[in-house]
Amino acid sequence: MKKxxxxxxxxxxxxxxxxxxxxxxxxxxxxxxxxxxxKTYFKNFFESLEFKFEKYSNKQLIxxxxxxxxxxxxEDIIENKKANIDTKKFIKTFLNISKNVKLSKRKFIELxxxxxxxxxxxxxxxxxxxxxxxxxxxxxxxxxxxxxxxxLLVTIRNxxxxxxxxxxxxxxxxxxxxxxxxxFYIKRILYDLLFAKRVNRKKFFxxxxxxxxxxxxxxxxxxxNIKYSKKIxxxxxxxxxxxxxxxxxxxxxxxxxNFSILKKKDNNFYSNRDLYTLSYFYRDYKKFGYLKSSKxxxxxxxxxxxxxxxxxxxxxxxxxxxxFKIDSYMFYFKRILLFxxxx
Numbered sequence: 528m529k530k531x532x533x534x535x536x537x538x539x540x541x542x543x544x545x546x547x548x549x550x551x552x553x554x555x556x557x558x559x560x561x562x563x564x565x566k567t568y569f570k571n572f573f574e575s576l577e578f579k580f581e582k583y584s585n586k587q588l589i590x591x592x593x594x595x596x597x598x599x600x601x602e603d604i605i606e607n608k609k610a611n612i613d614t615k616k617f618i619k620t621f622l623n624i625s626k627n628v629k630l631s632k633r634k635f636i637e638l639x640x641x642x643x644x645x646x647x648x649x650x651x652x653x654x655x656x657x658x659x660x661x662x663x664x665x666x667x668x669x670x671x672x673x674x675x676x677x678x679l680l681v682t683i684r685n686x687x688x689x690x691x692x693x694x695x696x697x698x699x700x701x702x703x704x705x706x707x708x709x710x711f712y713i714k715r716i717l718y719d720l721l722f723a724k725r726v727n728r729k730k731f732f733x734x735x736x737x738x739x740x741x742x743x744x745x746x747x748x749x750x751x752n753i754k755y756s757k758k759i760x761x762x763x764x765x766x767x768x769x770x771x772x773x774x775x776x777x778x779x780x781x782x783x784x785n786f787s788i789l790k791k792k793d794n795n796f797y798s799n800r801d802l803y804t805l806s807y808f809y810r811d812y813k814k815f816g817y818l819k820s821s822k823x824x825x826x827x828x829x830x831x832x833x834x835x836x837x838x839x840x841x842x843x844x845x846x847x848x849x850x851f852k853i854d855s856y857m858f859y860f861k862r863i864l865l866f867x868x869x870x
Contacts, residue, residue, distance in 0.1 A: 535752065536677035538659040540667040542719040543712060544692040544774075545682040546735040548606060549784070551660045552762035552769045553744075559655040559753045561644050564610050564764035565598045566662040569636055570669035572596070585630060589621045592639070606772045608764050613646065620645050633673045647765055656751050664715075664722045671728065678750075681723045684735040685817045686716050686809035691796050692788070694841055696774040706845050706855030710862050717809055717869070724811070732815065739784035801839045807831045808866055828870050835866035 541547035554560050572592060573580055583591075593600050593614050600612040621642040628634065640657050644650065658680070661667040671677060684692075693712040697705070723730065731750040737743050739760075748755045761782040762769040771778035771785055779785050797805070806818045807827065813819075838846070838859060845855045 533655060535656050536659070536674045537656065537680055537751065538661045538667055538670045538674075538677055539680045539682065540664065540719065540723055541662055541682045542723070543684070543689040543716045544696070545684040545689060546733070546738055547660065547662060547682040548769070548772060549735075549762055550680065550682055550733055550738065551658065552764055552782070553759050554658055555763045556758040556761065556766055557748075557753065557756045558650075558758070559653055560658060560751070561640055561654045561656065562658040562660065563599055563640065563643055564608055565603050565606055566660050566666075567599070567670075568596060568666060569632075569661075569673075570666050573632055580630075580632060580635075585622060585625045585628075586618070588630065588635065589618055593617065604773065607770060607778075609767075610765060612643075612765075616646050617642055636670075636673065656753055658751075664719050668722070671726065678729040678731075679723065679726055680731050680733060681720075682733045682735060682738075683720065683812070683815060686812050687797065687802070687805060687818075689716050690805070691792070695796070700774050706842075706852065706858035709839075709842060709845060710858040710865070713808075713862055714865055717811065720811055734815065736789060739786075796840065798840050800834055800837060804831060804834045804839070804866065808869060832867070832870060835863055 539547050539551055548565075551562055551565075554562055555564070572595060575595065576583065576591075580588075597603075598606070598608070598610075600610055600614055600617065602609045602611075621638060624641060624645075625634075625638050628638075630638070636659075637657075640659075641651065644654060659670055659677075661670045667679070671679070690712055693716075694709060697708055723732075729750075731747060733743070733747065741760075744759050745755055748759065762784075763782055768780075768782040770780055770782070775785065775788075808831075809818065810823065839862075842855075842859050842862070845852075846859075849855065
C-alpha cells in the first residue's frame, strides 16, 4: 500500500459503556470510510511476538493474526457479530498486496485494513478515511504513536450511568459480582477521559445521549471531512445489521439507536452518599454538561475524604455475595486509595 496523503486516520477510544461499537458500526457503511468489524489489539499482537516482528515472514504474521483475533474474522460472541470472513481468501489477498514489501508495524496495520476492504466491498479507490477502534487507553496510545497524524474520536456518557451499566450488565452476563471489575470501571471512566484530554490531537467527543441526533452526526462527518450519508443512521458491520452486544438487556433489530438505554432507572443502585462521592470523583465530566455544577471547595474535599472510606452500595453487594473472597476487599481498599489520590 503506497503512502497516500489523501487518506486520513482516526481511532476510537471509549471511556466504558459509552457506545463506541455503535459509533464504529454507524460509520461502517458510510461511503469513503473503512473500518474493521470490531475492536483491534495491535499492541497486544506485536507484544505477543516477543518484539521479534521483523523475524517473521508475511505469511506467518497474517496467519498468526487471524488465529489470535477471531473477533475480526469469525465471530465476536460478546459483541454479537459473525464476520464469517473467508480467511484463506484474506491471507491470499494480504500476501498479494504485501508482496515485495518490507513490513513495518504501521504498514502491517494498513494492509490489514486494505485487505479487508478488498475482500468485502472492494472500493479501495473511494476510501478517504480509515477508522480504527482501539477501544482502550493502552491500545489507543499505541495506535497514536504509530500513526502520529491520526486524530481521536472519544465516546462518553454520564459517568454515573456509565458505571451502573458496566457493573449491572456484566453482573447479569456473568451471574456474580466482581470486586476487580468494580474497581476497573470506577477507575477507567475517569482515567480514560483524563488521557483523552491530554492527547495533543484533534479530538471529537461523542456523547452517547445525543449520538443518534442528525445534528451531532453532521458535526461528526464534518470532523471526519466526509459527506453526510443516511447510512450513518444504521449500525452495521461488514454491511450486516448490528443489533447490539450480548451485555445489553434490550436490543434493536434494525440497527437503529437503542433508546431504552436513555430511560431513567429507579434510584436503587446508588445511595445518596455514593452519589456525592462519585459525582465529586467524576467532576471532570461537568465540562461536558454532566452532573451538577458546583465549586470545588475545601469543605467538599474534606467531605469527600471522609465518605471515600465507606463502601459503595455495589461494593457491599460484592462482599455479601461472597464474604470470604479476599480479592473483593483488596479491590475495595484499592478503590479508597484511588479516591484519595483524586481529592
